[in-house]
Amino acid sequence: MADLLLWAAVIVLALTAAGLLRLLRGPGAADRIMAGQLFGTGGAAVLLLLGAGGAYAAIDVALTLALLSAFVSLTFAVYAGRAGTRQALGRGEE
Amino acid sequence: MSLLIDAWTVLAVFSGVFFFLAGTVGLLRFPDALTRLHALTKADNLGLGLIVFGLLPQAVDVWMALKLIVIWLLVLIAGAVVSQRVARVARAQESGQ
Amino acid sequence: MMAGLVLDGLLALLVLAVAAWTIGVCQTFAATVGFTVYGLLLAVVWMRLAAPDAALTEAAIGALTGVLLLRAAIQLAPSEAGLNRLRPALKLRLLAGTLAFAITATLAAVVFHLPEPAPTLVPQVTAQQASTGLGNAVTAVLLAFRAIDTLLEAVVLIFALVAVWSLAPDAAWGGIPGAQIKGGSGDVRAYLSRLLPPVGIVIAFYIFWVGADFPGGKFQAGTLLAAMGLLATMAGLIQPPPVASRGLRWALVLGTLVFLALGLAGMPLAGAFLAYPEGWAKPLILLIEAASMLSIGVTLGLLVIGYPAGQAEQ
Numbered sequence: 001m002a003d004l005l006l007w008a009a010v011i012v013l014a015l016t017a018a019g020l021l022r023l024l025r026g027p028g029a030a031d032r033i034m035a036g037q038l039f040g041t042g043g044a045a046v047l048l049l050l051g052a053g054g055a056y057a058a059i060d061v062a063l064t065l066a067l068l069s070a071f072v073s074l075t076f077a078v079y080a081g082r083a084g085t086r087q088a089l090g091r092g093e094e
Numbered sequence: 095m096s097l098l099i100d101a102w103t104v105l106a107v108f109s110g111v112f113f114f115l116a117g118t119v120g121l122l123r124f125p126d127a128l129t130r131l132h133a134l135t136k137a138d139n140l141g142l143g144l145i146v147f148g149l150l151p152q153a154v155d156v157w158m159a160l161k162l163i164v165i166w167l168l169v170l171i172a173g174a175v176v177s178q179r180v181a182r183v184a185r186a187q188e189s190g191q
Numbered sequence: 192m193m194a195g196l197v198l199d200g201l202l203a204l205l206v207l208a209v210a211a212w213t214i215g216v217c218q219t220f221a222a223t224v225g226f227t228v229y230g231l232l233l234a235v236v237w238m239r240l241a242a243p244d245a246a247l248t249e250a251a252i253g254a255l256t257g258v259l260l261l262r263a264a265i266q267l268a269p270s271e272a273g274l275n276r277l278r279p280a281l282k283l284r285l286l287a288g289t290l291a292f293a294i295t296a297t298l299a300a301v302v303f304h305l306p307e308p309a310p311t312l313v314p315q316v317t318a319q320q321a322s323t324g325l326g327n328a329v330t331a332v333l334l335a336f337r338a339i340d341t342l343l344e345a346v347v348l349i350f351a352l353v354a355v356w357s358l359a360p361d362a363a364w365g366g367i368p369g370a371q372i373k374g375g376s377g378d379v380r381a382y383l384s385r386l387l388p389p390v391g392i393v394i395a396f397y398i399f400w401v402g403a404d405f406p407g408g409k410f411q412a413g414t415l416l417a418a419m420g421l422l423a424t425m426a427g428l429i430q431p432p433p434v435a436s437r438g439l440r441w442a443l444v445l446g447t448l449v450f451l452a453l454g455l456a457g458m459p460l461a462g463a464f465l466a467y468p469e470g471w472a473k474p475l476i477l478l479i480e481a482a483s484m485l486s487i488g489v490t491l492g493l494l495v496i497g498y499p500a501g502q503a504e505q
Binding site for chain 1: 247405
């Protein structure tokens with residue numbers, strides 16, 4: 001059982017890491033924030049799977065992460081929105 | 095009985111993993127930012143949701159189960175609010191081009 | 192067993208890849224997102240290394256650092272394009288590369304030459320831990336065995352804030368820190384800022400409370416409090432007090448004052464600075480942690496908000 005949960009954690013980590021290609025490619029700030037957000041959710045899922053596998057403290061880490069990733073994603077989106085209208089950060093540097 | 099519970103956990107967790115797959119593929123393959131945003135919410139809502147659902151019977155006490163649910167709710171609420179803002183960023187980008 | 196190995200291998204590769212990409216990418220905003228992702232990865236790595244306290248700290252501090260860097264990136268954005276065009280000379284880049292390589296090689300050599308088994312103080316800590324009444328060995332080390340380090344770290348945090356405040360222009364000194372934000376109460380941001388802080392404060396107190404016996408503690412809890420305060424501030428729902436405010440100053444130093452006072456009280460009562468009288472260790476540590484949580488939360492929040500800039504800035 002614990003082994004299966006660990007495999008699930010491996011797959012989720014690999015999938016969300018593949019999603020990070022969006023962070024690499026962009027092209028816009030919105031895509032980068034999305035890649036970060038997907039990784040945040042994936043990270044929480046990985047921690048939960050580790051936690052259910054016996055490392056109970058991981059649940060508290062996931063709780064902290066879920067709370068803070070809401071704060072971080074929102075801040076990033078708000079600032080990118082503000083800067084995007086000024087054309088300073090919105091798109092890749094040419 | 096415990097076999098049944100374990101079977102449920104495996105089924106729900108791997109269904110959740112499937113939605114993470116859907117989210118990632120969508121994020122990578124969809125043509126523009128707004129459709130990618132649509133794909134992302136599937137991983138947030140259903141992917142994590144199903145994993146939490148699957149892990150609930152494995153919780154050692156009520157508090158752990160409660161924490162699992164709170165984590166999912168936090169991600170849900172944050173996802174809803176953040177995607178609204180991200181969509182705004184994406185729209186500004188497109189009209190700015 | 193196999194799954195664990197694959198997970199660890201994948202994590203190691205990802206940490207390296209994200210770190211390299213974060214350094215290599217030219218666009219500051221992208222690098223900031225990359226750095227935040229890197230912090231998250233490290234939290235999972237610490238968890239795999241069976242160091243949940245470090246994982247919790249990394250998750251908390253990594254998020255706050257991400258926001259701090261983002262604000263710096265926004266400030267620098269106007270001059271960024273010009274700076275990117277100014278590439279340093281080849282000689283300078285070679286020198287920097289050689290230095291970085293030398294440091295990495297030295298570190299690698301040191302790691303490979305560590306004595307086996309590594310020297311450890313774990314037996315001493317476990318032998319003495321019962322005397323503190325704490326279940327979490329990390330908290331016992333931080334607040335009893337090496338309390339002096341923790342005390343000095345709290346002081347460093349206040350110095351960092353003083354350094355940030357010292358950037359304030361003369362005319363704005365004593366005013367409200369950070370850029371003035373007009374409250375948009377109908378905004379979806381304001382919605383989250385009303386919904387999240389009550390939940391976040393409960394979670395912060397939970398993380399603080401379990402810190403005595405399980406992973407957690409004042410620092411992580413303080414970070415959560417700071418994040419919740421920032422959320423409300425950035426939505427314009429609350430306003431930070433002016434830096435000249437007496438109440439704010441007290442809140443900043445409360446943790447350090449309580450720590451110092453109880454530490455000094457230890458001299459007549461327990462025979463040494465920062466020693467706790469027999470049987471009183473746990474309640475006193477909880478008192479110090481509670482006061483420190485408040486001070487750390489306020490200090491970290493103000494560090495992110497920045498210095499008073501006056502009315503000139505938007």
